[in-house]
Amino acid sequence: MTSAPSPAQTGDSGPTMDKFPDHIAIIMDGNGRWANGRGLPRAVGHERGVEALRRTVEAAQDIGLKNLTVYSFSTENWRRPVSEVNALFGLLKAYVKRDLNRLAQEGVKIRILGTREGLPEDILELVKRAEERTAENQKFNLCIAFNYGGREEILRAAKAMARAAENGDISSSAVDEAAFEQFLDTRGIPDPDILIRTSGEYRLSNFLIWQAAYAELVFMDVLWPDFGKHHLLEAIEIYRKRERRFGGLASGAA
Ligand code: IPE
Ligand code: IPE
Ligand code: MG
Numbered sequence: 124m125t126s127a128p129s130p131a132q133t134g135d136s137g138p139t140m141d142k143f144p145d146h147i148a149i150i151m152d153g154n155g156r157w158a159n160g161r162g163l164p165r166a167v168g169h170e171r172g173v174e175a176l177r178r179t180v181e182a183a184q185d186i187g188l189k190n191l192t193v194y195s196f197s198t199e200n201w202r203r204p205v206s207e208v209n210a211l212f213g214l215l216k217a218y219v220k221r222d223l224n225r226l227a228q229e230g231v232k233i234r235i236l237g238t239r240e241g242l243p244e245d246i247l248e249l250v251k252r253a254e255e256r257t258a259e260n261q262k263f264n265l266c267i268a269f270n271y272g273g274r275e276e277i278l279r280a281a282k283a284m285a286r287a288a289e290n291g292d293i294s295s296s297a298v299d300e301a302a303f304e305q306f307l308d309t310r311g312i313p314d315p316d317i318l319i320r321t322s323g324e325y326r327l328s329n330f331l332i333w334q335a336a337y338a339e340l341v342f343m344d345v346l347w348p349d350f351g352k353h354h355l356l357e358a359i360e361i362y363r364k365r366e367r368r369f370g371g372l373a374s375g376a377a
Pocket of ligand 1: 151152154156195211
């Protein structure tokens with residue numbers, strides 16, 4: 124865990140002040156610009172991005188976080204040149220191959236969010252292996268959003284729910300938020316408390332658009348390959364100073 128909150132962050136401003144997040148989601152952005160700035164090919168930026176991911180997963184475990192979700196390939200990223208798409212697929216493969224044993228031993232449960240449609244056979248196999256191998260783990264949830272788009276996820280969930288209704292497994296009167304969430308890729312994982320985007324861009328780019336309804340958004344200027352533990356801690360400190368109201372009133376305002 125991080126150190127106790129400083130006196131400035133405690134006081135009578137309510138229990139949210141010293142609350143530690145259950146779930147952090149990250150849009151890992153800026154690999155290309157990191158490489159461009161150094162006159163290097165974009166693929167090198169992505170390679171360094173994987174190193175930052177490794178550091179961040181380790182840091183998240185270190186500080187006692189339970190759920191981390193990272194955005195590594197969007198349904199819109201297919202618009203990039205084939206060579207870049209291939210490089211990104213290759214890096215996912217390399218990451219899983221290299222880190223799976225260690226992550227499995229550390230109690231990490233891996234889940235890949237997103238549609239399997241369009242993914243090549245070797246990636247599908249690897250995804251399956253990673254999920255099966257770590258299925259019983261409970262210490263830390265690592266969700267990798269790969270071939271993921273929030274709208275696609277919601278539509279896929281809606282279709283699955285409609286099918287369940289057609290089969291008589293669910294009635295339309297039972298359709299509420301909790302029932303719908305069972306059809307999302309994130310079922311069983313709490314909504315993110317903090318959503319970080321690196322590289323100074325201020326948008327969600329179709330990431331967790333259902334789940335992030337009340338996430339605290341933290342936009343950081345750092346390019347993803349330079350991201351490290353202190354950025355994660357900084358985001359948590361920013362979060363701790365925020366007051367979450369969920370549509371209610373500020374504490375002490377009533
Ligand atoms: C993030 O870095 C990685 C992916 C989107 C796959 P980018 O490749 O988007 O880097 P920039 O935004 O071009 O700098
Ligand atoms: C979002 O970044 C997707 C990932 C980080 C995987 P992009 O770089 O693809 O997003 P845009 O195009 O700037 O919105
Ligand atoms: Mg980008």
